[in-house]
Amino acid sequence: xxxxxxxxxxxxxxxxxQSIRAFFMERxxxxxxxxxxxxxxxPEVHIEAIRAGSNYLHTSPELCMxxxxxxxxxxxxxxxxxxxxxxxxxxxxxxxSLLEWYRTGIEYQALMNECEALIRFVxxxxxxxxxxxxxxREIDLKKPWERISVKEAFDxxxxxxxxxxxxxxxxDRVMVEKIxxxxxTIRPTFLYDYPAAxxxxxxxxxxxxxxAERFEIYIAGLELANGFSExxxxxxxxxxxxxxxxxRGAEGKQIYPMPERFxxxxxxxxxxxxxxxxxxxxxxxxxxxQKIDEVVSFTLEEV
Amino acid sequence: xxxxxxxxxxxxxxxxxxxxxxxxxxxxxxxxxxxLYRCKLKNMITGVIIDPxxxxxxxxxxxxxxxxxxxxxxxxxxxxxxxxVENYEQSVLSAxxxxxxxxxxxxxxxxDILFFGERPIxxxxxxxxxxxxTKADPWVKGDSVAGDSKPVTLETxxxxxxxxxxxxxxxxxxDTRTGEYVTRVKG
Numbered sequence: 001x002x003x004x005x006x007x008x009x010x011x012x013x014x015x016x017x018q019s020i021r022a023f024f025m026e027r028x029x030x031x032x033x034x035x036x037x038x039x040x041x042x043p044e045v046h047i048e049a050i051r052a053g054s055n056y057l058h059t060s061p062e063l064c065m066x067x068x069x070x071x072x073x074x075x076x077x078x079x080x081x082x083x084x085x086x087x088x089x090x091x092x093x094x095x096x097s098l099l100e101w102y103r104t105g106i107e108y109q110a111l112m113n114e115c116e117a118l119i120r121f122v123x124x125x126x127x128x129x130x131x132x133x134x135x136x137r138e139i140d141l142k143k144p145w146e147r148i149s150v151k152e153a154f155d156x157x158x159x160x161x162x163x164x165x166x167x168x169x170x171x172d173r174v175m176v177e178k179i180x181x182x183x184x185t186i187r188p189t190f191l192y193d194y195p196a197a198x199x200x201x202x203x204x205x206x207x208x209x210x211x212a213e214r215f216e217i218y219i220a221g222l223e224l225a226n227g228f229s230e231x232x233x234x235x236x237x238x239x240x241x242x243x244x245x246x247x248r249g250a251e252g253k254q255i256y257p258m259p260e261r262f263x264x265x266x267x268x269x270x271x272x273x274x275x276x277x278x279x280x281x282x283x284x285x286x287x288x289x290q291k292i293d294e295v296v297s298f299t300l301e302e303v
Numbered sequence: 304x305x306x307x308x309x310x311x312x313x314x315x316x317x318x319x320x321x322x323x324x325x326x327x328x329x330x331x332x333x334x335x336x337x338x339l340y341r342c343k344l345k346n347m348i349t350g351v352i353i354d355p356x357x358x359x360x361x362x363x364x365x366x367x368x369x370x371x372x373x374x375x376x377x378x379x380x381x382x383x384x385x386x387x388v389e390n391y392e393q394s395v396l397s398a399x400x401x402x403x404x405x406x407x408x409x410x411x412x413x414x415d416i417l418f419f420g421e422r423p424i425x426x427x428x429x430x431x432x433x434x435x436x437t438k439a440d441p442w443v444k445g446d447s448v449a450g451d452s453k454p455v456t457l458e459t460x461x462x463x464x465x466x467x468x469x470x471x472x473x474x475x476x477x478d479t480r481t482g483e484y485v486t487r488v489k490g
Contacts, residue, residue, distance in 0.1 A: 045337075046335060046338065086308050086338065087330070089329060089331060090329065092330060171336070172333050172337050172339060173339060173356055176331045176339055176356075177341075199335070223333065223334055226335065
Protein backbone atom coordinates (compact mmCIF):
# COMPACT_ATOMS: atom_id res chain seq x y z
CA UNK A 1 0.00 0.00 0.00
CA UNK A 2 1.05 3.54 -0.67
CA UNK A 3 2.43 5.37 2.34
CA UNK A 4 0.08 8.31 1.84
CA UNK A 5 -2.93 5.97 2.22
CA UNK A 6 -1.52 4.41 5.38
CA UNK A 7 -0.69 7.81 6.83
CA UNK A 8 -4.23 9.02 6.27
CA UNK A 9 -5.70 5.84 7.76
CA UNK A 10 -3.51 5.92 10.88
CA UNK A 11 -4.47 9.54 11.52
CA UNK A 12 -8.14 8.65 11.12
CA UNK A 13 -7.74 5.65 13.41
CA UNK A 14 -6.10 7.78 16.11
CA UNK A 15 -8.81 10.44 15.94
CA UNK A 16 -11.47 7.74 16.02
CA UNK A 17 -10.04 6.21 19.20
CA GLN A 18 -9.86 9.67 20.83
CA SER A 19 -13.52 10.25 20.04
CA ILE A 20 -14.53 6.81 21.40
CA ARG A 21 -12.85 7.77 24.67
CA ALA A 22 -14.58 11.17 24.66
CA PHE A 23 -17.97 9.49 24.17
CA PHE A 24 -17.56 7.22 27.19
CA MET A 25 -15.97 9.87 29.40
CA GLU A 26 -18.93 12.15 28.68
CA ARG A 27 -21.28 9.35 29.76
CA UNK A 28 -19.26 8.77 32.93
CA UNK A 29 -17.91 5.37 32.04
CA UNK A 30 -14.67 4.40 33.75
CA UNK A 31 -11.85 3.44 31.43
CA UNK A 32 -10.17 0.28 32.74
CA UNK A 33 -7.19 -1.84 31.80
CA UNK A 34 -7.33 -5.53 32.61
CA UNK A 35 -4.42 -7.94 32.10
CA UNK A 36 -3.73 -9.39 28.67
CA UNK A 37 -1.79 -12.23 30.24
CA UNK A 38 -4.34 -14.43 32.00
CA UNK A 39 -4.75 -17.94 33.36
CA UNK A 40 -8.55 -18.25 33.03
CA UNK A 41 -10.40 -18.02 29.71
CA UNK A 42 -14.02 -18.33 28.73
CA PRO A 43 -14.01 -21.80 27.14
CA GLU A 44 -15.84 -21.18 23.86
CA VAL A 45 -15.96 -23.79 21.12
CA HIS A 46 -14.72 -21.65 18.24
CA ILE A 47 -12.22 -19.29 19.88
CA GLU A 48 -8.60 -20.42 20.05
CA ALA A 49 -6.28 -18.79 22.58
CA ILE A 50 -2.55 -18.33 22.11
CA ARG A 51 -0.46 -19.85 24.87
CA ALA A 52 2.10 -17.67 26.60
CA GLY A 53 4.26 -19.83 28.85
CA SER A 54 1.95 -21.41 31.40
CA ASN A 55 -0.74 -18.76 30.78
CA TYR A 56 -2.69 -17.41 27.82
CA LEU A 57 -2.99 -14.15 25.96
CA HIS A 58 -6.58 -13.02 26.45
CA THR A 59 -8.98 -13.48 23.51
CA SER A 60 -11.17 -10.71 24.96
CA PRO A 61 -11.23 -8.86 28.31
CA GLU A 62 -14.76 -10.14 28.98
CA LEU A 63 -14.23 -12.21 32.14
CA CYS A 64 -12.10 -9.60 33.92
CA MET A 65 -14.51 -6.82 33.02
CA UNK A 66 -17.46 -8.76 34.40
CA UNK A 67 -15.53 -9.37 37.60
CA UNK A 68 -15.21 -5.58 37.85
CA UNK A 69 -19.00 -5.25 37.41
CA UNK A 70 -19.41 -7.77 40.22
CA UNK A 71 -17.10 -5.79 42.50
CA UNK A 72 -19.13 -2.62 42.14
CA UNK A 73 -18.12 -0.77 38.99
CA UNK A 74 -21.40 -0.09 37.15
CA UNK A 75 -20.12 1.47 33.88
CA UNK A 76 -16.77 0.48 32.42
CA UNK A 77 -15.06 0.46 29.04
CA UNK A 78 -11.74 -0.74 27.69
CA UNK A 79 -9.82 -0.63 24.41
CA UNK A 80 -7.37 -3.53 24.39
CA UNK A 81 -5.26 -5.68 22.11
CA UNK A 82 -6.69 -9.21 21.88
CA UNK A 83 -5.21 -12.38 20.44
CA UNK A 84 -6.84 -15.30 18.61
CA UNK A 85 -4.98 -18.17 17.05
CA UNK A 86 -5.49 -18.85 13.36
CA UNK A 87 -7.74 -15.88 12.53
CA UNK A 88 -6.31 -14.26 9.42
CA UNK A 89 -8.15 -12.89 6.41
CA UNK A 90 -9.26 -9.62 4.85
CA UNK A 91 -11.23 -8.80 8.03
CA UNK A 92 -9.15 -10.67 10.61
CA UNK A 93 -5.79 -10.36 12.31
CA UNK A 94 -4.60 -12.75 15.03
CA UNK A 95 -3.77 -9.63 17.10
CA UNK A 96 -6.42 -6.92 16.94
CA SER A 97 -8.05 -4.10 18.92
CA LEU A 98 -11.31 -4.61 20.71
CA LEU A 99 -13.50 -2.00 22.38
CA GLU A 100 -15.62 -3.52 25.14
CA TRP A 101 -18.09 -1.76 27.37
CA TYR A 102 -20.41 -2.97 30.10
CA ARG A 103 -23.20 -1.33 31.97
CA THR A 104 -25.34 -2.60 34.83
CA GLY A 105 -29.12 -2.20 34.97
CA ILE A 106 -29.77 -2.37 31.22
CA GLU A 107 -30.53 -5.18 28.78
CA TYR A 108 -29.56 -5.74 25.15
CA GLN A 109 -32.20 -3.51 23.49
CA ALA A 110 -31.02 -0.48 25.46
CA LEU A 111 -27.42 -1.37 24.61
CA MET A 112 -28.35 -1.27 20.91
CA ASN A 113 -29.49 2.34 21.39
CA GLU A 114 -26.16 3.21 22.95
CA CYS A 115 -24.34 1.62 19.97
CA GLU A 116 -26.25 3.90 17.60
CA ALA A 117 -25.32 6.92 19.69
CA LEU A 118 -21.63 5.93 19.79
CA ILE A 119 -21.25 5.42 16.03
CA ARG A 120 -23.08 8.70 15.32
CA PHE A 121 -20.86 10.52 17.82
CA VAL A 122 -17.67 9.11 16.27
CA UNK A 123 -18.83 9.88 12.74
CA UNK A 124 -19.58 13.46 13.74
CA UNK A 125 -16.22 13.86 15.51
CA UNK A 126 -14.48 12.70 12.33
CA UNK A 127 -16.45 15.23 10.26
CA UNK A 128 -17.93 12.36 8.27
CA UNK A 129 -21.52 13.56 8.67
CA UNK A 130 -24.35 11.00 8.85
CA UNK A 131 -23.17 8.71 6.09
CA UNK A 132 -20.67 5.91 5.78
CA UNK A 133 -19.47 5.24 2.25
CA UNK A 134 -18.27 1.68 1.97
CA UNK A 135 -18.05 -0.86 -0.87
CA UNK A 136 -19.87 1.52 -3.23
CA ARG A 137 -22.75 1.81 -0.77
CA GLU A 138 -23.98 4.80 1.16
CA ILE A 139 -25.13 3.84 4.64
CA ASP A 140 -27.33 6.27 6.53
CA LEU A 141 -26.46 6.51 10.23
CA LYS A 142 -29.10 9.06 11.15
CA LYS A 143 -32.41 7.20 10.84
CA PRO A 144 -33.14 4.46 13.39
CA TRP A 145 -31.09 1.39 12.50
CA GLU A 146 -32.69 -1.77 11.20
CA ARG A 147 -33.45 -4.45 13.81
CA ILE A 148 -34.06 -7.92 12.42
CA SER A 149 -34.12 -11.22 14.32
CA VAL A 150 -31.94 -14.12 13.20
CA LYS A 151 -35.10 -16.11 12.38
CA GLU A 152 -36.47 -13.28 10.20
CA ALA A 153 -33.11 -12.92 8.44
CA PHE A 154 -33.14 -16.62 7.49
CA ASP A 155 -36.70 -16.29 6.17
CA UNK A 156 -35.82 -13.18 4.21
CA UNK A 157 -32.41 -13.97 2.74
CA UNK A 158 -31.76 -17.73 2.89
CA UNK A 159 -33.44 -20.60 1.09
CA UNK A 160 -33.46 -22.59 4.32
CA UNK A 161 -35.21 -21.90 7.62
CA UNK A 162 -33.28 -21.23 10.82
CA UNK A 163 -34.57 -24.49 12.32
CA UNK A 164 -33.41 -26.59 9.39
CA UNK A 165 -30.05 -24.83 9.17
CA UNK A 166 -29.46 -25.72 12.83
CA UNK A 167 -30.52 -29.34 12.29
CA UNK A 168 -28.22 -29.69 9.28
CA UNK A 169 -25.30 -27.92 10.93
CA UNK A 170 -24.98 -25.27 8.21
CA UNK A 171 -25.92 -22.18 10.26
CA ASP A 172 -22.51 -20.50 9.96
CA ARG A 173 -22.19 -21.23 6.27
CA VAL A 174 -25.63 -19.85 5.38
CA MET A 175 -24.89 -16.84 7.56
CA VAL A 176 -21.64 -16.06 5.73
CA GLU A 177 -22.81 -16.83 2.20
CA LYS A 178 -26.45 -15.75 2.10
CA ILE A 179 -27.27 -13.46 5.00
CA UNK A 180 -24.28 -11.29 5.98
CA UNK A 181 -23.81 -9.72 2.49
CA UNK A 182 -27.37 -8.33 2.74
CA UNK A 183 -27.07 -6.77 6.18
CA UNK A 184 -26.51 -3.09 6.86
CA THR A 185 -26.53 -2.07 3.22
CA ILE A 186 -28.84 0.97 3.59
CA ARG A 187 -28.77 1.57 7.33
CA PRO A 188 -26.71 -0.34 9.90
CA THR A 189 -28.45 -3.55 10.97
CA PHE A 190 -28.81 -5.17 14.38
CA LEU A 191 -29.20 -8.92 13.95
CA TYR A 192 -30.65 -10.17 17.24
CA ASP A 193 -32.04 -13.15 19.18
CA TYR A 194 -29.52 -15.88 18.39
CA PRO A 195 -30.20 -19.57 19.00
CA ALA A 196 -29.41 -20.42 22.63
CA ALA A 197 -26.60 -22.78 21.60
CA UNK A 198 -24.75 -19.87 19.97
CA UNK A 199 -24.26 -17.80 23.08
CA UNK A 200 -21.94 -19.16 25.72
CA UNK A 201 -22.17 -16.09 27.96
CA UNK A 202 -25.50 -14.44 27.11
CA UNK A 203 -28.74 -14.50 29.05
CA UNK A 204 -31.59 -16.52 27.54
CA UNK A 205 -34.76 -14.71 26.61
CA UNK A 206 -37.30 -14.74 29.44
CA UNK A 207 -40.30 -16.61 28.03
CA UNK A 208 -38.34 -18.31 25.20
CA UNK A 209 -35.45 -20.46 26.37
CA UNK A 210 -34.50 -21.40 22.81
CA UNK A 211 -33.19 -17.89 22.15
CA ALA A 212 -30.41 -15.82 23.69
CA GLU A 213 -30.53 -12.03 24.13
CA ARG A 214 -27.56 -11.54 21.86
CA PHE A 215 -27.05 -9.24 18.86
CA GLU A 216 -24.50 -8.38 16.21
CA ILE A 217 -24.05 -5.11 14.33
CA TYR A 218 -23.53 -5.19 10.57
CA ILE A 219 -22.58 -2.21 8.41
CA ALA A 220 -22.20 -2.77 4.65
CA GLY A 221 -22.07 -6.52 5.23
CA LEU A 222 -19.17 -6.15 7.65
CA GLU A 223 -19.66 -7.59 11.12
CA LEU A 224 -18.73 -4.89 13.59
CA ALA A 225 -19.78 -5.89 17.11
CA ASN A 226 -21.28 -8.60 19.28
CA GLY A 227 -23.32 -7.68 22.36
CA PHE A 228 -25.74 -9.25 24.80
CA SER A 229 -27.61 -9.20 28.06
CA GLU A 230 -25.12 -10.86 30.39
CA UNK A 231 -25.80 -14.23 31.94
CA UNK A 232 -25.23 -13.86 35.70
CA UNK A 233 -26.42 -17.20 36.98
CA UNK A 234 -23.24 -19.07 38.02
CA UNK A 235 -24.89 -22.51 37.90
CA UNK A 236 -26.15 -22.07 34.37
CA UNK A 237 -22.86 -20.45 33.30
CA UNK A 238 -20.89 -23.44 34.60
CA UNK A 239 -23.18 -25.81 32.70
CA UNK A 240 -22.65 -23.81 29.50
CA UNK A 241 -18.87 -23.85 29.92
CA UNK A 242 -18.95 -27.59 30.60
CA UNK A 243 -20.86 -28.10 27.38
CA UNK A 244 -18.41 -25.94 25.39
CA UNK A 245 -15.47 -27.83 26.91
CA UNK A 246 -17.11 -31.15 26.08
CA UNK A 247 -17.46 -30.12 22.41
CA ARG A 248 -13.89 -28.84 22.36
CA GLY A 249 -12.70 -32.16 23.73
CA ALA A 250 -14.71 -34.11 21.16
CA GLU A 251 -13.22 -32.00 18.37
CA GLY A 252 -9.70 -32.58 19.68
CA LYS A 253 -9.13 -28.91 20.58
CA GLN A 254 -7.09 -27.73 23.54
CA ILE A 255 -8.98 -27.88 26.81
CA TYR A 256 -9.01 -24.76 28.96
CA PRO A 257 -9.33 -24.84 32.76
CA MET A 258 -12.73 -23.95 34.22
CA PRO A 259 -12.57 -20.22 35.13
CA GLU A 260 -13.47 -20.72 38.79
CA ARG A 261 -12.71 -17.19 40.03
CA PHE A 262 -14.99 -15.75 37.36
CA UNK A 263 -17.79 -18.18 38.24
CA UNK A 264 -17.52 -17.27 41.93
CA UNK A 265 -17.73 -13.55 41.16
CA UNK A 266 -20.83 -14.06 38.97
CA UNK A 267 -22.85 -14.60 42.14
CA UNK A 268 -22.40 -10.91 42.88
CA UNK A 269 -22.79 -9.56 39.36
CA UNK A 270 -25.88 -7.39 38.86
CA UNK A 271 -27.98 -7.57 35.69
CA UNK A 272 -25.98 -5.95 32.93
CA UNK A 273 -25.39 -5.77 29.20
CA UNK A 274 -22.04 -5.64 27.43
CA UNK A 275 -20.52 -5.59 23.98
CA UNK A 276 -17.28 -6.09 22.05
CA UNK A 277 -16.68 -3.91 18.99
CA UNK A 278 -13.87 -4.37 16.47
CA UNK A 279 -11.86 -1.14 16.45
CA UNK A 280 -9.93 -2.12 13.31
CA UNK A 281 -13.19 -2.90 11.49
CA UNK A 282 -14.66 0.47 12.48
CA UNK A 283 -11.53 2.14 11.10
CA UNK A 284 -12.05 0.15 7.87
CA UNK A 285 -15.61 1.48 7.56
CA UNK A 286 -14.63 5.11 8.09
CA UNK A 287 -11.53 4.96 5.87
CA UNK A 288 -13.04 2.81 3.11
CA UNK A 289 -10.29 0.19 3.53
CA GLN A 290 -11.07 -3.17 1.91
CA LYS A 291 -8.51 -5.04 3.99
CA ILE A 292 -7.77 -4.83 7.70
CA ASP A 293 -4.07 -4.59 6.73
CA GLU A 294 -4.74 -1.03 5.53
CA VAL A 295 -5.71 0.34 8.95
CA VAL A 296 -2.88 -1.05 11.11
CA SER A 297 0.74 0.06 11.29
CA PHE A 298 2.04 -3.49 10.79
CA THR A 299 0.53 -6.93 10.32
CA LEU A 300 1.99 -10.08 11.90
CA GLU A 301 3.57 -10.96 8.54
CA GLU A 302 5.42 -7.63 8.53
CA VAL A 303 7.07 -7.75 11.96
CA UNK B 304 -1.53 -33.67 4.52
CA UNK B 305 -2.79 -30.08 4.66
CA UNK B 306 -5.35 -28.67 7.09
CA UNK B 307 -7.86 -25.91 6.33
CA UNK B 308 -5.60 -23.30 7.93
CA UNK B 309 -2.89 -24.08 5.33
CA UNK B 310 -5.18 -22.99 2.47
CA UNK B 311 -3.87 -20.05 0.49
CA UNK B 312 -3.68 -18.87 -3.11
CA UNK B 313 -1.52 -21.16 -5.22
CA UNK B 314 -1.73 -24.21 -2.93
CA UNK B 315 -2.21 -27.47 -4.87
CA UNK B 316 -4.41 -30.12 -3.34
CA UNK B 317 -6.00 -33.38 -4.43
CA UNK B 318 -9.77 -33.91 -4.42
CA UNK B 319 -11.50 -37.03 -5.79
CA UNK B 320 -8.31 -38.08 -7.55
CA UNK B 321 -7.86 -34.79 -9.40
CA UNK B 322 -5.30 -32.06 -8.73
CA UNK B 323 -6.67 -28.58 -7.94
CA UNK B 324 -4.98 -25.24 -7.47
CA UNK B 325 -6.44 -22.61 -5.10
CA UNK B 326 -7.12 -19.49 -7.22
CA UNK B 327 -9.09 -17.44 -4.68
CA UNK B 328 -9.31 -17.67 -0.94
CA UNK B 329 -11.34 -15.87 1.74
CA UNK B 330 -11.26 -16.52 5.49
CA UNK B 331 -14.51 -15.77 7.29
CA UNK B 332 -15.84 -16.31 10.76
CA UNK B 333 -19.36 -15.22 11.64
CA UNK B 334 -19.58 -13.86 15.21
CA UNK B 335 -18.71 -16.61 17.70
CA UNK B 336 -19.10 -19.14 14.88
CA UNK B 337 -16.68 -21.52 13.29
CA UNK B 338 -13.87 -20.56 10.93
CA LEU B 339 -14.87 -20.94 7.30
CA TYR B 340 -12.47 -21.04 4.38
CA ARG B 341 -14.20 -20.07 1.14
CA CYS B 342 -12.19 -21.07 -1.91
CA LYS B 343 -12.20 -21.08 -5.66
CA LEU B 344 -10.34 -24.14 -6.93
CA LYS B 345 -9.30 -24.85 -10.50
CA ASN B 346 -9.06 -28.41 -11.71
CA MET B 347 -5.56 -28.60 -13.15
CA ILE B 348 -6.59 -31.18 -15.76
CA THR B 349 -10.00 -30.01 -16.97
CA GLY B 350 -9.80 -26.32 -16.01
CA VAL B 351 -13.21 -26.59 -14.33
CA ILE B 352 -13.62 -24.18 -11.38
CA ILE B 353 -15.40 -25.17 -8.18
CA ASP B 354 -16.13 -23.03 -5.09
CA PRO B 355 -16.21 -25.12 -1.94
CA UNK B 356 -16.34 -23.80 1.64
CA UNK B 357 -14.16 -25.67 4.13
CA UNK B 358 -14.18 -25.65 7.92
CA UNK B 359 -11.41 -25.89 10.43
CA UNK B 360 -10.71 -29.58 10.93
CA UNK B 361 -11.02 -30.40 7.22
CA UNK B 362 -7.88 -31.96 5.79
CA UNK B 363 -6.52 -32.32 2.26
CA UNK B 364 -4.06 -34.50 0.49
CA UNK B 365 -1.19 -32.82 -1.25
CA UNK B 366 -1.54 -33.18 -5.03
CA UNK B 367 1.03 -35.71 -6.30
CA UNK B 368 2.66 -33.30 -8.78
CA UNK B 369 6.12 -33.53 -10.23
CA UNK B 370 7.94 -31.52 -12.92
CA UNK B 371 10.33 -33.27 -15.29
CA UNK B 372 12.81 -31.77 -17.75
CA UNK B 373 11.87 -32.90 -21.25
CA UNK B 374 12.78 -32.14 -24.82
CA UNK B 375 10.16 -31.32 -27.41
CA UNK B 376 10.28 -33.89 -30.23
CA UNK B 377 7.49 -33.32 -32.75
CA UNK B 378 3.75 -33.03 -33.13
CA UNK B 379 1.38 -35.22 -35.05
CA UNK B 380 -2.10 -33.80 -35.46
CA UNK B 381 -3.33 -33.17 -31.90
CA UNK B 382 -0.46 -34.91 -30.17
CA UNK B 383 2.69 -33.18 -28.92
CA UNK B 384 5.54 -35.55 -28.07
CA UNK B 385 8.27 -34.92 -25.50
CA UNK B 386 11.22 -36.97 -24.27
CA UNK B 387 12.61 -37.13 -20.74
CA VAL B 388 16.23 -35.89 -20.90
CA GLU B 389 17.31 -38.35 -18.17
CA ASN B 390 15.65 -41.65 -19.01
CA TYR B 391 14.59 -41.02 -22.65
CA GLU B 392 10.98 -42.01 -21.91
CA GLN B 393 8.46 -40.34 -24.19
CA SER B 394 5.22 -38.62 -23.16
CA VAL B 395 2.43 -36.96 -25.06
CA LEU B 396 0.33 -33.87 -24.38
CA SER B 397 -2.84 -32.89 -26.27
CA ALA B 398 -3.11 -29.66 -28.26
CA UNK B 399 -5.51 -28.42 -25.61
CA UNK B 400 -2.98 -29.07 -22.84
CA UNK B 401 -0.18 -27.42 -24.83
CA UNK B 402 -2.42 -24.45 -25.69
CA UNK B 403 -0.49 -21.26 -26.56
CA UNK B 404 2.85 -22.93 -25.79
CA UNK B 405 2.68 -24.38 -29.31
CA UNK B 406 3.72 -20.92 -30.60
CA UNK B 407 7.17 -21.37 -29.04
CA UNK B 408 7.92 -25.08 -29.50
CA UNK B 409 10.90 -25.87 -31.72
CA UNK B 410 12.75 -29.18 -32.07
CA UNK B 411 14.78 -30.17 -29.00
CA UNK B 412 13.56 -27.19 -26.91
CA UNK B 413 13.93 -28.09 -23.25
CA UNK B 414 10.73 -27.54 -21.22
CA ASP B 415 9.24 -28.58 -17.87
CA ILE B 416 6.39 -31.06 -18.16
CA LEU B 417 4.06 -31.26 -15.16
CA PHE B 418 3.03 -34.77 -14.13
CA PHE B 419 0.12 -35.72 -11.91
CA GLY B 420 1.19 -39.18 -10.80
CA GLU B 421 2.30 -40.77 -14.06
CA ARG B 422 0.09 -38.57 -16.18
CA PRO B 423 1.49 -35.53 -18.03
CA ILE B 424 -0.94 -32.60 -17.57
CA UNK B 425 0.85 -29.37 -18.41
CA UNK B 426 3.87 -27.58 -19.77
CA UNK B 427 6.07 -24.73 -18.52
CA UNK B 428 8.27 -23.01 -21.08
CA UNK B 429 11.54 -21.19 -20.48
CA UNK B 430 10.72 -17.50 -19.97
CA UNK B 431 12.62 -16.58 -23.13
CA UNK B 432 12.98 -18.51 -26.41
CA UNK B 433 14.81 -17.65 -29.64
CA UNK B 434 12.86 -18.20 -32.86
CA UNK B 435 13.63 -17.68 -36.55
CA UNK B 436 11.60 -15.21 -38.59
CA THR B 437 10.28 -16.95 -41.73
CA LYS B 438 8.30 -14.10 -43.22
CA ALA B 439 8.68 -10.34 -42.84
CA ASP B 440 7.36 -7.65 -45.12
CA PRO B 441 9.89 -4.97 -46.01
CA TRP B 442 9.43 -1.80 -44.01
CA VAL B 443 7.92 1.08 -45.93
CA LYS B 444 9.31 4.33 -44.61
CA GLY B 445 6.68 6.88 -43.72
CA ASP B 446 3.96 4.29 -43.25
CA SER B 447 2.34 6.08 -40.36
CA VAL B 448 -0.77 3.89 -40.18
CA ALA B 449 1.14 0.87 -38.96
CA GLY B 450 3.00 2.90 -36.35
CA ASP B 451 6.40 1.74 -35.18
CA SER B 452 5.90 -1.98 -35.67
CA LYS B 453 5.14 -4.52 -38.36
CA PRO B 454 3.84 -8.11 -38.34
CA VAL B 455 6.19 -11.06 -38.90
CA THR B 456 5.66 -14.83 -39.04
CA LEU B 457 7.95 -17.15 -37.06
CA GLU B 458 9.07 -20.72 -37.80
CA THR B 459 6.30 -22.05 -35.53
CA UNK B 460 3.63 -20.17 -37.47
CA UNK B 461 3.22 -17.61 -34.70
CA UNK B 462 2.50 -14.09 -35.95
CA UNK B 463 3.43 -11.07 -33.85
CA UNK B 464 4.37 -7.41 -34.17
CA UNK B 465 8.03 -6.45 -34.03
CA UNK B 466 10.12 -3.31 -34.65
CA UNK B 467 10.58 -2.40 -38.33
CA UNK B 468 14.29 -3.36 -38.49
CA UNK B 469 13.57 -7.11 -37.98
CA UNK B 470 14.11 -9.03 -41.23
CA UNK B 471 13.30 -12.50 -42.57
CA UNK B 472 15.84 -15.25 -41.73
CA UNK B 473 16.89 -13.34 -38.59
CA UNK B 474 16.42 -14.69 -35.07
CA UNK B 475 14.51 -12.87 -32.32
CA UNK B 476 13.93 -13.46 -28.61
CA UNK B 477 10.33 -13.76 -27.38
CA ASP B 478 9.05 -13.53 -23.80
CA THR B 479 6.83 -16.64 -23.54
CA ARG B 480 4.88 -15.17 -20.59
CA THR B 481 3.60 -12.22 -22.64
CA GLY B 482 4.13 -13.50 -26.20
CA GLU B 483 5.95 -10.28 -27.02
CA TYR B 484 9.17 -9.42 -28.85
CA VAL B 485 12.19 -8.75 -26.61
CA THR B 486 15.26 -8.31 -28.83
CA ARG B 487 17.10 -9.34 -31.99
CA VAL B 488 19.56 -12.23 -31.61
CA LYS B 489 22.94 -11.13 -32.86
CA GLY B 490 25.23 -13.31 -34.96
